[in-house]
Amino acid sequence: MNDPKRDVAAGIPEKFSNIRLSKPMDYAAGKLAVAKTLQHGFMEMGVVKSFRALFSMNQNDGFDCPSCAWGDPEHPSKIGEYCENGAKALADEATNSHIGATFFKNNSVEELARLTDYELNKLGRITEPLVLRPGSVYYAPISWQEAFELMAAELHKLPSPDEAIFYTSGRSSNEAAFLYGMFARAFGTNNMPDCSNMCHESSGVALSETLGIGKGSVKLEDLHEAEVIIVAGQNPGTNHPRMLTALEKCKENGGHVISINPLEESGLVRFKNPQTIKGMLGNGEQIADVHLPVRINQDIPLLKLIIKKLALLDQKSEQVFDHNFIEKYTQGYNDLMTDLATYEEADLLVKCGVEEELINQTVGLLANKSKIIVCWAMGLTQHKNGVANIREYINLILLKGALGKPGAGTCPVRGHSNVQGDRSVGIMHFVDKDLNKRIAEHLGFNAPEKEGFDVVKAMQAMHEGKAKIFMALGGNFLMAASDTEYTADALKRCDLTVQVSTKLNRSHLVTGKTALILPTFGRSEKDEKAGELRYITVENSMGKVKKSRGLLKPASNKIMSEPEIVANLAHTYFKGNHPVDWIAMGDDYSLIRDKIDKVAKGFDSTEQRIKNSGYYLPNNVRNLDFSMLPNGKAQLTINSLSELRTKKDEFVLMTIRSHDQFNTTIYGLDDRYRGVYNERRVVFMNPKDIKKLGLKDLEVVDMTSHYDNTKRTAKKFKIVPYAIPVGNLAAYYPETNVLIPYNHFADQSHTPISKSVIVKIVGNRELETV
Incomplete structure (x- = not known):
């Protein structure tokens, strides 16, 4: 596992699937979507469990969809307030397939790295905490307390708090994200990159x-x-x-x-x-x-x-x-x-x-x-x-x-179910002085005043040896970030990488010297403590805060909720000697919500206001209040044209999702709306460009990008003719993230240039029969 290129490339199938193309569909949803929804659910969860969960998802007394952050109506449909991809996300999370100590004893990291991302995801839910120790290629069981003590010991070793990075995925609840952000600050750093850095920053x-x-x-x-x-x-x-x-x-x-x-x-x-x-x-x-x-x-x-x-x-x-x-x-x-x-x-x-x-x-x-x-x-x-x-x-x-x-x-429109809520409760790498004042007043410690790392800077810091510990609260950082090979190399230079997860992904296989997998609950699962059924809160794309409470039996009695994981880590690190009673808040989420009301901007009386359909956070634009802006006015701006320029043999590539995926999670190999079945390694290309290059439909090609004298290659893609502007290409991520340079990103926001990558098409005819 010393070669990051081999680690990442191992996810490329040795052979193409039996690809089938059809005319792109001229409608979405309908009877076919219902059939696909039920098929996926029945296959992963079984009939009874599927219907029970589906009729509870996005209901006022149920759990929030683990997929996108679209808003819910005040009175959800009793027929079912979910879509096909939300149902797939539920089935994926609540699958009856489980993997634990025996599985990992029989499957080395090297063997697992050869699987595709789709194959890794299909293995099932992780059922107990695991450790990959230096020199070993097998994950082994570890007790929760041993895991917390290992993390605490490694954090204490760091010469500076800024050598630790605390990444957050949008799937985390408000309660978990708040505790996580407060622990990072109490530890002494604002190194809190999150998935928003890569999408809506x-x-x-x-x-x-x-x-x-x-x-x-x-x-x-x-x-x-x-x-x-x-x-x-x-x-x-x-x-x-x-x-x-x-x-x-x-x-x-x-x-x-x-x-x-x-x-x-x-x-x-x-x-x-x-x-x-x-x-x-x-x-x-x-x-x-x-x-x-x-x-x-x-x-x-x-x-x-x-x-x-x-x-x-x-x-x-x-x-x-x-x-x-x-x-x-x-x-x-x-x-x-x-x-x-x-x-x-x-x-x-x-x-x-x-x-x-x-x-x-x-x-x-x-x-x-x-x-x-x-x-x-x-x-x-x-x-x-x-x-x-x-x-x-x-x-x-x-x-x-x-x-x-x-x-x-x-x-x-936010792409993950609580990415907006994570930011609202304090997951941010920049410094908010008013937030820091409220932290001092209500939590009793002083937050750091130095700006931390966003995703791009976190990648660079790990790659340059300036950060030694990486912890991820959900997500698949390796495959979500740009410049996959660079990111893999960065992660491998860490002393410790920690993944709080529900299922296996490639970030568990490209790791630091020591690696931990800490399994947690899915949204649909019961979160009980001392006989009490607990709930979490989330914020949707419209700024509405609502509760979410699962109803399914957890995948294992050895998994732990995200708030409790963070609380136990903080308690172990501070050895119980800290103004914040971390253990109490990990046990009782109402205590976390009380602190969110006092510390996070806009939250108020959440425990009372959340009982029915939730409440909206304040929004100055709805009231036409622009007093915080220059001269108290909304700003009309002058914006220059794009400087994007290509040479005669270059194209502009945008990365896209297939219909059978959500972010980096691959549910299947079909993209039926675009008429592509049983294959993901395709590049959509205008027929005029195909003819101009002397290529043919389904011919195998490589794509290369050339930035800063560095050549990056995405290997083995089949050409699919499509109605896309001349000179433009589209292909699925994360397979194409390898082409995106880590140091090319949006001005001001540092968001990767994933939708406008300049590439070349390289013929690869000898691979056509592979």
Whole structure:
């Protein structure tokens, strides 16, 4: 296990599966989604357990979906408030397949590393704490107390607290994340990278700069009332399927939907709602009124062109822009209009690659509407100019006065079930002086005032030997981060790596000198203490805090809840000598919620207000309060065009999910909406580009990227012809993360450039028969 390249490459199948292609589907959900949902659930959980869990998921008295962070209605459907991918996430978590000491005694780390990520995930739930000791290739059982003492001893050895890194995945609860963040600070560091650094950090920066809060402003019901919803850089049919119900209601109420994305995704063509007769037996609802197939990372020229056309109409009628709103609530209008005049429409049209007729249709839909919502995801954030991308969309929102009223606002759609809540309760690498004051007042210790490592800096610190301990509260850091080989090498240079997990993933196989796996509960499982059934809380994409309480029997009596794991680690490290009673809070989550109310901004009386459907955290944008911004105004901004340039033999690649995955978790090998079955190592390519390179459909190629005199290679991909802009490519992650350089990321936010990687296609004909 000394060669990180071998460790990572071991996840590449020796042979291709029997790939099958079909025409991409022109609708999402419907009877087929129901069938796939039940098939997956029955296979993993059995019939009775599946129905019992599914009818409890996302209900007010049930547990929160372990998949995406989409908001729940005030009165959830009793038929079932879940989608296909949420059901897959549940089945994956509550699987009847388990692995423990015997399994690991018979399967070395080296043997497991040869499996694909899909095969690793299918092995099942981990049922007891495990340790991989120096020189060994087998994980062995370890008692919980021994594990805590091992971690505490290693932490005490560090010359500086800043040599430890505490990573957080978005699956963690508010209670676990709060304790974890407070322990890191009590230990003495702000090294708290989290999965938000790799996804919506650009959103947080852009929204904070322009509107004063790093979150969206809409509630779920606003989407029902909107006149126009723009869905940009997002694929809700696969990544946030329950969002389609909200879009359907918008359409039924007379609203319009505009899709902006290099790929036309099935969910934005038509939606067959499985909860309605029309959806099950009929043709469903057409979703997008217009689709703009923008070239990768050319949203800014597209938006500038749309705004220029709207400005011309505004000059004629003075009714297109909301000038009363602009005057009262915004700053920068004249500068924005002056800058806009420097661009030629013809140049912007060429850069964005969208037909002018489609842009004119979009302008027509927007011109006389003021109840507008912009929804977006990674297609906007994961670029060097990711922050600027979002600011340009916010310009449109501000010019139309589309804030602070029903049916209008901003909607960054979070990809993990509590990534927003983690940040709200204090998981952050930067310093918040007001938060530190509240920590001192209510927890009795002084938090560090030095900024910590985000994901990019954490990778660099481990690689350079400046960080020796890495702990992950959930997630699969190795496969989620950019530059897979570099990240693997960084992790292997640590003295200790610790993974709090439910299932095996590649981060357990590429480790430090010593490695621990600490198994924890899934959302759907009962969390009992002294006969009491405990609950946790989470925050959704709309800023609503709700409770989550599992009902299934835990996978093992040797697993421990995340809050208790953190509490026991802290108690062991401080040897019981600390102002915070960690053990008490690990036992009684209401004590944690009481401290969250006092320390975290916006939380108040949670224990009382959480009893029914939950409550919304304060949001200044909903009240049109911009007092925290310069001159007390929302900020219109001037954003430059993307500097992305390619040579004749180069392409721009964006990484995407298949329909059978959630983040780095692979549920299956099909992507039926795009018509790809039984294979993941594919690259979607425009037929004109295939012909230009003299290649053919399903030919095997490598992809290479060349940054800073370093060549990176993703090996053995089959070409799939697809409707994608010329010069653009798409392929699934995490297989393509190896191409993304660790030191190329979004300005200000450090989000990796996962959606705009410049690559070359390298022919590999000798591998066609493999």
